[in-house]
Amino acid sequence: MSTRDEIESVEDNGVSLSMNPKKFILWLFIVSIVMIFVSLTSAYIVRQAEGNWKLFELPSIFLYSTIVLLMSSATMHWGYVNAKNDELQKLKIAIGSSLFLGILFLWMQMEGWKELVSNNIFFSFSNPSEAFLYVLTGLHAFHLVSGLIFIIIVLISSFKHNIHAKNLAQYEICLTYWHFLDGLWLYLYIFLMINR
Amino acid sequence: MATVDLQIHSHEVHAHDHHEHHEQSFIRKYIFSEDHKIIAKQFLISGMFWAILGGGMSMLFRLQLGFPDANLDWLKPLLGEWIENGKMNPEFYLALVTMHGTIMVFFVLTAGLSGTFSNFLIPLQIGARDMASGFLNMLSYWFFFASSVIMFVSIFIETGPASGGWVIYPPLSALPQAMSGSGLGMTLWLCSMSLFIVSSLLGSINYITTVINLRTKGMSFLRLPLTIWAFLITAIIGVLSFPVLFSAALLLIFDRSFGTSFYLSEIYIAGEALHNVGGSPVLFQHLFWFLGHPEVYIVLLPALGITSEIIATNSRKPIFGYKAMIGSILGIAFLSFIVWAHHMFVTGMNPFLGSIFMLLTLVIAVPSAVKAFNYIATLWRGNIVFTPAMLFSIGLVSYFISGGLTGLILGNAALDIQLHDTYFVVAHFHLVMGTASFFGMVAGIYHWFPKMFGRMMDARLGYIHFWFTFIGAYLVFFPMHYIGIAGFPRRYYSHTGFDAFSTFTDLNQFISVAAFLTFAVQFLFLFNFIYSIFKGRKASSNPWYSNTLEWTTPVNPGHGNWPGEVPTVYRWPYDYSKVGADDDFIPQNVPLSATLSSNLEHEKDLQKVEQIDISSPNAQ
Ligand code: HEM
Ligand SMILES: [Cu+2]
Numbered sequence: 050m051s052t053r054d055e056i057e058s059v060e061d062n063g064v065s066l067s068m069n070p071k072k073f074i075l076w077l078f079i080v081s082i083v084m085i086f087v088s089l090t091s092a093y094i095v096r097q098a099e100g101n102w103k104l105f106e107l108p109s110i111f112l113y114s115t116i117v118l119l120m121s122s123a124t125m126h127w128g129y130v131n132a133k134n135d136e137l138q139k140l141k142i143a144i145g146s147s148l149f150l151g152i153l154f155l156w157m158q159m160e161g162w163k164e165l166v167s168n169n170i171f172f173s174f175s176n177p178s179e180a181f182l183y184v185l186t187g188l189h190a191f192h193l194v195s196g197l198i199f200i201i202i203v204l205i206s207s208f209k210h211n212i213h214a215k216n217l218a219q220y221e222i223c224l225t226y227w228h229f230l231d232g233l234w235l236y237l238y239i240f241l242m243i244n245r
Numbered sequence: 246m247a248t249v250d251l252q253i254h255s256h257e258v259h260a261h262d263h264h265e266h267h268e269q270s271f272i273r274k275y276i277f278s279e280d281h282k283i284i285a286k287q288f289l290i291s292g293m294f295w296a297i298l299g300g301g302m303s304m305l306f307r308l309q310l311g312f313p314d315a316n317l318d319w320l321k322p323l324l325g326e327w328i329e330n331g332k333m334n335p336e337f338y339l340a341l342v343t344m345h346g347t348i349m350v351f352f353v354l355t356a357g358l359s360g361t362f363s364n365f366l367i368p369l370q371i372g373a374r375d376m377a378s379g380f381l382n383m384l385s386y387w388f389f390f391a392s393s394v395i396m397f398v399s400i401f402i403e404t405g406p407a408s409g410g411w412v413i414y415p416p417l418s419a420l421p422q423a424m425s426g427s428g429l430g431m432t433l434w435l436c437s438m439s440l441f442i443v444s445s446l447l448g449s450i451n452y453i454t455t456v457i458n459l460r461t462k463g464m465s466f467l468r469l470p471l472t473i474w475a476f477l478i479t480a481i482i483g484v485l486s487f488p489v490l491f492s493a494a495l496l497l498i499f500d501r502s503f504g505t506s507f508y509l510s511e512i513y514i515a516g517e518a519l520h521n522v523g524g525s526p527v528l529f530q531h532l533f534w535f536l537g538h539p540e541v542y543i544v545l546l547p548a549l550g551i552t553s554e555i556i557a558t559n560s561r562k563p564i565f566g567y568k569a570m571i572g573s574i575l576g577i578a579f580l581s582f583i584v585w586a587h588h589m590f591v592t593g594m595n596p597f598l599g600s601i602f603m604l605l606t607l608v609i610a611v612p613s614a615v616k617a618f619n620y621i622a623t624l625w626r627g628n629i630v631f632t633p634a635m636l637f638s639i640g641l642v643s644y645f646i647s648g649g650l651t652g653l654i655l656g657n658a659a660l661d662i663q664l665h666d667t668y669f670v671v672a673h674f675h676l677v678m679g680t681a682s683f684f685g686m687v688a689g690i691y692h693w694f695p696k697m698f699g700r701m702m703d704a705r706l707g708y709i710h711f712w713f714t715f716i717g718a719y720l721v722f723f724p725m726h727y728i729g730i731a732g733f734p735r736r737y738y739s740h741t742g743f744d745a746f747s748t749f750t751d752l753n754q755f756i757s758v759a760a761f762l763t764f765a766v767q768f769l770f771l772f773n774f775i776y777s778i779f780k781g782r783k784a785s786s787n788p789w790y791s792n793t794l795e796w797t798t799p800v801n802p803g804h805g806n807w808p809g810e811v812p813t814v815y816r817w818p819y820d821y822s823k824v825g826a827d828d829d830f831i832p833q834n835v836p837l838s839a840t841l842s843s844n845l846e847h848e849k850d851l852q853k854v855e856q857i858d859i860s861s862p863n864a865q
Contacts (some may be wrong), residue, residue, distance in 0.1 A: 070377040070458045077450040173504035180505040188335035
């Protein structure tokens with residue numbers, strides 16, 4: 050090790066690298082969720098390459114649900130700006146509307162599954178392509194529920210005035226998670242559109 | 246005013262009165278504890294419990310393999326209906342093998358090893374008061390506990406526990422009609438393992454966060470003990486691979502209970518066609534081994550890290566090739582994700598793909614050899630202190646080498662086609678993974694026992710334990726190579742049905758007897774362990790004259806680990822037998838300015854920086 054490196058490593062005493070441990074934990078959670086979906090979508094592609102694959106149409110409502118979810122991400126972000134400026138009233142509105150849009154998204158997904166069923170695309174007793182469709186969208190919805198619970202917690206904090214410019218960590222974590230769930234859906238939606 | 250406020254509420258003061266002023270209730274302190282040291286002990290005790298159970302199961306099936314004609318009626322009180330007319334029920338044999346594998350790989354060598362030592366050592370060696378999140382850490386243990394309970398219950402149900410092998414390949418594991426263990430037993434296996442995955446993820450996430458964020462002042466990455474490097478990389482492997490096992494298990498659950506066909510296709514049972522069409526059982530193998538291969542390193546790397554630390558300390562020499570060791574850990578970790586298909590050479594994969602996986606597999610030999618070489622070079626002409634921990638560490642190196650060599654043979658697709666699913670594979674992984682990691686775990690217990698319990702384990706019993714186990718395990722696993730080369734398949738209930746294998750009856754008997762003896766000796770260790778907790782010789786705070794930070798804590802480190810300030814780190818952890826130093830070791834918290842006579846050229850410059858640091862007014 051050269052002297053320069055040593056000196057630098059004395060100064061790099063761990064403090065410079067650290068971020069809020071809770072945020073770090075969240076990122077690692079995200080990594081493990083990503084691995085679940087990476088493995089499932091890889092399995093999907095591998096299985097598709099083997100043939101005997103039934104083509105399906107995605108429910109048309111998924112396009113609108115995608116837009117709704119994107120909007121919820123936007124309102125979440127708007128909330129962040131408000132929190133930073135200590136606009137606590139607007140903050141509550143932002144969180145509330147994100148919650149509403151998130152629930153709306155879930156409901157639209159449910160409608161989507163109903164549409165699938167009416168098109169004779171089933172989870173059980175079906176071709177793996179169809180089952181995969183339910184697994185991917187269902188598992189995403191499952192994670193989205195966890196995100197909604199998180200938003201509810203944040204909403205409660207905001208009513209207790211625990212979120213403001215000096216206390217953003219919890220909101221930031223929730224925001225990151227929600228953006229992630231949004232991005233995850235976008236990935237799945239595009240993936241499923243391309244690889245039917 | 247505000248700044249003054251902040252000063253007073255600085256970390257140290259806060260942590261200090263936190264652990265002096267309020268006594269926690271018994272439950273909070275020892276059961277639902279958030280203290281990493283208690284959680285480590287919880288993992289240790291649970292792991293030992295599982296080790297005895299898993300080991301005991303292997304005694305039962307060794308009995309069957311070594312003495313297929315013996316009358317086993319005397320086991321009836323223990324096994325009840327599983328003994329029929331003096332013979333072990335064949336399905337029960339399969340259940341035993343499956344449970345043995347699952348328990349040993351996951352419950353003992355993953356949870357018991359990583360759970361114990363990552364929890365115990367990470368905060369102590371990096372200079373942190375506790376894990377990043379004590380709460381998640383506690384959850385991690387209790388998820389493991391719940392998973393353990395479910396697995397334990399599954400052993401006692403009427404249809405028997407899961408029996409399709411620890412790798413639970415479908416369709417065998419997917420169809421309850423296939424064997425009785427694939428009914429409720431398999432369902433419980435899947436529930437238990439799902440909880441286990443959650444536990445393992447919570448643990449790993451915490452370990453990574455702690456190592457990266459909570460190092461004490463001066464503890465740069467290149468000053469971390471190799472144990473910490475090993476735990477860190479193990480945790481990263483875990484975060485990346487366990488979710489994949491979850492995916493595999495999830496699809497299997499759907500196939501079993503929800504009528505999907507991910508892994509099932511065109512199966513006839515008793516002349517009747519099942520409805521499942523379009524699934525692929527090989528898909529499961531891909532998903533499983535994408536976890537499965539990294540998993541073997543999750544099991545091994547912590548043991549290697551522990552060994553590095555023990556060998557350096559007890560050779561009284563710096564570890565040879567510190568950076569090469571880090572590099573090889575990283576290399577192994579990276580490669581472990583791209584070799585999984587070497588477990589699947591006989592699944593009819595494209596031969597070209599097979600060659601690629603073969604090449605990548607054989608490349609792993611390079612970082613592995615670097616590690617083995619560095620251990621030997623560290624030992625070379627060292628001033629070796631043969632503590633029991635040291636002996637077990639040297640034993641680990643021996644097993645790692647002899648088991649790794651057979652890995653090279655198996656890694657050749659052409660050879661593996663003959664050897665796959667024979668006892669040769671059993672010999673390979675029991676040497677390189679089973680025994681080596683077990684030795685690492687035991688070495689770790691002997692070495693850190695004084696810090697865990699404030700007392701010493703008895704060394705003489707330790708020596709006896711070592712020699713019997715070392716020789717015994719070789720006697721058990723080495724002959725398996727021959728049986729395997731002769732083509733005897735693993736997981737077969739009995740070899741007496743095949744003339745070709747009757748020549749091996751004696752050898753099988755020999756293995757079984759060696760196994761019984763080796764298992765029996767472990768109770769000596771258990772006795773030593775329990776006895777020493779209560780009656781062992783009192784330990785000093787640094788009994789091995791070691792450099793790492795955990796030895797700067799009091800004999801019984803309390804909540805928060807250091808009574809005063811957390812020590813600052815000024816050097817790497819391997820300053821043993823440094824020329825010109827007063828002692829043959831210099832702990833990491835000794836400033837360079839205190840060791841002027843032994844400082845190397847570049848450290849002289851560093852020492853100046855250090856002094857500026859100390860004398861400057863805003864130094865903490
Ligand atoms: C030079 C390094 C290594 C190579 C080239 C290698 C290669 C292989 C190959 C090709 C197999 C598949 C054999 C078969 O099923 O036909 C195998 C099995 C196995 N290896 Fe290794 N290995 C190496 C090191 C290790 C290490 C370090 C561990 C554990 C710490 C390990 C644990 C296992 C296990 C557990 C199995 C068997 C899994 C099972 O089928 O139940 N190997 N190895
Ligand atoms: Cu492997």
